[in-house]
Amino acid sequence: MGNIFSISLSLDPIITRCWDCATGQASYICNLEDNLHAFQAEVAGLKELRSDLMSRVRIAEDEQQLKRLNQVEGWLSRAETLINDADQLIVQSPQHVENLCMGGCCSTHPRSSIKFGKKIAKKLLEVKDQKENGDFSDVASKQPLPSATERPSEPTVGLESNFNKVWSCIQKEQVGISGIYGLGGVGKTSLLNQINNKFHDTTHDYHVIWAVASQDRPIERVQDQIAKRIGLSNEGWKYIEEKAEDIFQVLCKKKFALLLDDIWEWFDLTRAGVPIPTQENGSKVIFTTRRLDVCCQMQPNRDNNIRVECLPPGEAFKLFEEKVGSETLRMHPDICKLAEAVVEECAGLPLALITIGRAMASKKTPREWEYAIEVLRQSAASVLPGVGKEMYPKLKFSYNCLPDERFRSCFLYCSLYPEDYLIKKDRLVDCWIGEGLLDEHTNLSNARNQGHFIIGSLIDACLLEKGQYNDRVKMHDVIRDMALWIAGESEKEKFFVKSGVQLKEQPKAKKWAEVTRMSLMENQIENLTEILECPNLQTLFLGSNDLKEVIWGEMEEVPDVAVDGYRRGWFGRLNFCDLALS
Structure with missing residues (x-):
């Protein structure tokens, strides 16, 4: 007898699921127009919300100098993506609406309409959710201050050794204050720029502050720059002392490096609110000045004050060539040699090399260069x-x-x-x-x-x-x-100076009567026989000439003139030797 198996399967659940699926898919077609209207309205609302939020962010960033919150940045980024996707769907929607028939319950292209309807329904939920998450009480906050802010600077010539001296000084724990001094235009500010950017490019634990002093109200000006750098913006300050107290409260908790440019007199750090650098707090003050006495007042140890010297000849010519342009120097075989004479007249001062180099950049003939040398020597x-x-x-x-x-x-x-x-x-x-x-x-x-x-x-x-x-x-x-x-x-003063210019004859001048001080030293003049009318002359330097005869003219009284000479001669009735003062 064989075994008999019976299998009983209920078809009701399967039929139910199939029906639900069919009706669910159909709902995407039936609800397409309503969903599209709701979708467009929600997208318009999202755009308005994003625009309002962006306005708040711009005000916070531009006017209040704040940094937008990461969550705000993320929301704006997601909203931007959603809006772009939504705009593309809205552009495609008219074609799918045209495919609807039987009052919007069916479609001539049902598969395509169902697929599009699904996208609309899904994006509608995403847009609603994005709008709900777009309510921010704060959109920005104070941004953390960088340890150092890079400053614009040009490539420098000849400052490497000075830079190494200053940087080495900064590294010494026992040195809190260092001075950089030298002639105006020698490159002190450029050197301090290099120090600032070295801090910017290296890892360290200093909070670097750049401030420029001034001859007018230097403490207040420096305080304003420090306050901005450390994030203080209290407009209620009325007195230097109030501002100093707030600055001190911040700086005493930091290890700072104050780079103070261009001071003209002793700068009272304490009155400005700057804690005095010590080995314990590890802070530094590096300043520039044109005056050695200011350096000594700020830092009595001369070893910690670095003088910036003028450039030696080779580096001076290199800097000059950068500013005048190598093309100009090659315009004529004689120009390069003449340029060396111009550089010599600048005596290694970078400001002079740069200024005169730029002035000569367009001069392409030897005659123009010869004229420049003449006026420099004169x-x-x-x-x-x-x-x-x-x-x-x-x-x-x-x-x-x-x-x-x-x-x-x-x-x-x-x-x-x-x-x-x-x-x-x-x-x-x-x-x-x-x-x-x-x-x-x-x-x-x-x-x-x-x-x-x-x-x-x-x-x-x-x-x-x-x-x-x-x-x-x-x-x-x-x-x-x-x-x-x-x-x-x-x-008040009218100088006539022709010293050391190889004169062989008595010079000419248009207005001798206005001259108050005259110097003809170190020339090759043998005779001063032309009568000169110089009623206002107070000083006359004739040293190191080959004078044999000097005639000032017929006069009853000797003028009140100081005469400096190194050979005996006659000045009217005045006999002068090494130094004769009337």
Whole structure:
């Protein structure tokens, strides 16, 4: 007998699922138009919400200098993607609506309509969900301050050794304050820029702050820059002390490096709210100044103050070539040699090399270069583009910052000597005394002490340089040219200086009557026989000439003139030797 198996299967669940599936698929077609209208309305609402949120973000970023929150950035990014996808579906929708029939319950292309209907329904839910998550009480917050902010800078020439000295000084734990000093235009700010960008490019635990001082209200100006850098924006400050207290409360909790550019006098860190750097707090202050005395007031240890020197000849020519352009130097075989003479007249000062290099970039003939050399040697460089309007005014700040007119007159007096002339300090002071440039003193010793004090101050201001021997000083060539430019602009002083320019005959001038100080030193003049009418002349330098005859003209009285010479001769009735002061 064989076994009999019976199988019983219920068809009701299968039929039910099939029916549900069929009706569910059909619902995508039946609800397509309603879903499309709702979809378009929700997308429009999402666009409005995104626009409003973006306006809030822009105000926070542009006006309040805040950084948008990551969750806000993420929401905006997702909304942007959703809106783009939605716009594409809306563009495609008219074709699918046209396929509907029987009052929107069927479609001539049912499979395509069902597929599109599914997309609309899904995106509708996504857009609603995105709108619900778009309610932000805050859209931005204060951004964390970077340890250092990179500063724009140009490639530099010849500052590598100075940079290494300063950076090495910063690395020393026992050194909290370092000074960078030197002549105006020598590259101090460029060097400080390099220090700032070194901090930016390396890993360290300093909070680096860049601030520029000024001659007018330096503490307040520096405070404003520090406050902005450390995130303080309290507009309720009325006094320096209030601002200093808030700055101190922040900085005393940080290890900071304050890079302070261009100070002209002792800067009171404490009054500004800057904690004094110590080995314990590890903070640093690095500053630039044109004055050695300011360096010593800020940091008495001279080993921690670095002087930026002018460039040696090779590096000076390299910098000049960068600014004038190698194409110009190759325009004629003689130009390169003439360029060397121009560079020599700049005496290694980067500001002069850059300014005059740019001025000569368009000069393509030897004659133009020969003229430039002539005006540089005649201390008339102000005729070159950019020199009188750009270079000299920058250098003149050092002159303007001298204590008073007495110091300024003594400084200008030094320009009467030839280029690179080693001036004996004692002789210079005697001239100042004879000219009445110093204060009235009870005795000669006190007057000479004041003279030497002024010389020291001019050295500290980098307006005079120490000579090879301790008893002598000299003027940098460009500073001397600047001094003569100042004297030429003056209404009180009228200088006529032709010293060291190889004159063989008595020079010519249009307005002798206005000349107050004249120098014809270090020439080859043998005779001064033409009668000169110089009623305002106070000083006459004739040293190191081949004078054989000097006639000033017929006069009843000897003029009140200081005469400096090294050969015997006759000046009217005045017999002069090494130094004769009337």
